[in-house]
Amino acid sequence: DQQVKQNSPSLSVQEGRISILNCDYTNSMFDYFLWYKKYPAEGPTFLISISSIKDKNEDGRFTVFLNKSAKHLSLHIVPSQPGDSAVYFCAAIALYSGGGADGLTFGKGTHLIIQP
Amino acid sequence: DAGITQSPRHKVTETGTPVTLRCHQTENHRYMYWYRQDPGHGLRLIHYSYGVKDTDKGEVSDGYSVSRSKTEDFLLTLESATSSQTSVYFCAISETPGQAFEAFFGQGTRLTVV
Numbered sequence: 001d002q003q004v005k006q007n008s009p010s011l012s013v014q015e016g017r018i019s020i021l022n023c024d025y026t027n028s029m030f031d032y033f034l035w036y037k038k039y040p041a042e043g044p045t046f047l048i049s050i051s052s053i054k055d056k057n058e059d060g061r062f063t064v065f066l067n068k069s070a071k072h073l074s075l076h077i078v079p080s081q082p083g084d085s086a087v088y089f090c091a092a093i094a095l096y097s098g099g100g101a102d103g104l105t106f107g108k109g110t111h112l113i114i115q116p
Numbered sequence: 117d118a119g120i121t122q123s124p125r126h127k128v129t130e131t132g133t134p135v136t137l138r139c140h141q142t143e144n145h146r147y148m149y150w151y152r153q154d155p156g157h158g159l160r161l162i163h164y165s166y167g168v169k170d171t172d173k174g175e176v177s178d179g180y181s182v183s184r185s186k187t188e189d190f191l192l193t194l195e196s197a198t199s200s201q202t203s204v205y206f207c208a209i210s211e212t213p214g215q216a217f218e219a220f221f222g223q224g225t226r227l228t229v230v
Contacts (some may be wrong), residue, residue, distance in 0.1 A: 043224050
């Protein structure tokens with residue numbers, strides 16, 4: 001059963017407008033949520049993260065919102081630029097009480113296409 | 117960019133042969149991971165290591181083994197490659213989990229099993 005779900009395989013947005021990518025999760029034990037961006041033939045690169053005790057984190061054009069009661073998070077990109085065209089992965093992690101952790105659990109990804 | 121090197125970058129192998137992928141880091145990070153990426157599945161964790169000679173299984177570990185004899189190297193071995201193991205394999209590294217737990221990824225290894 002998928003613990004992290006990205007239900008939109010693709011999203012097309014006009015340049016300059018807002019891009020909103022959504023992610024749902026089922027595991028209430030997740031402590032952090034992260035967004036990764038991936039270009040073809042490259043490894044994923046870290047974009048932004050949010051702790052489960054926060055509801056918003058902002059970094060330049062990127063803002064992540066977390067709604068714990070709904071087990072939902074979203075990534076907002078404003079304004080969208082052509083270089084933002086990529087696959088975006090939502091990921092989550094649950095930390096052990098001793099501070100260790102397993103690896104990140106990823107969603108299937110959303111392919112964002114920014115149209116000129 | 118984090119110092120992560122995966123080798124080889126591309127490999128074609130025959131069913132039933134053993135294959136070893138190498139991940140080398142220069143960041144002295146404690147944690148190392150192997151993921152595979154497949155269409156419709158995103159990235160799935162195969163194995164990870166939390167220190168030299170300390171490894172554990174991930175979500176899709178069947179058919180794979182790993183070894184970490186030095187901090188900088190994490191090897192992924194397919195004992196007897198099958199066509200279902202055709203995939204893009206990514207190595208990742210991270211510090212001890214803390215505030216944000218970003219993992220840094222290598223460029224990937226495209227493995228084709230024929």
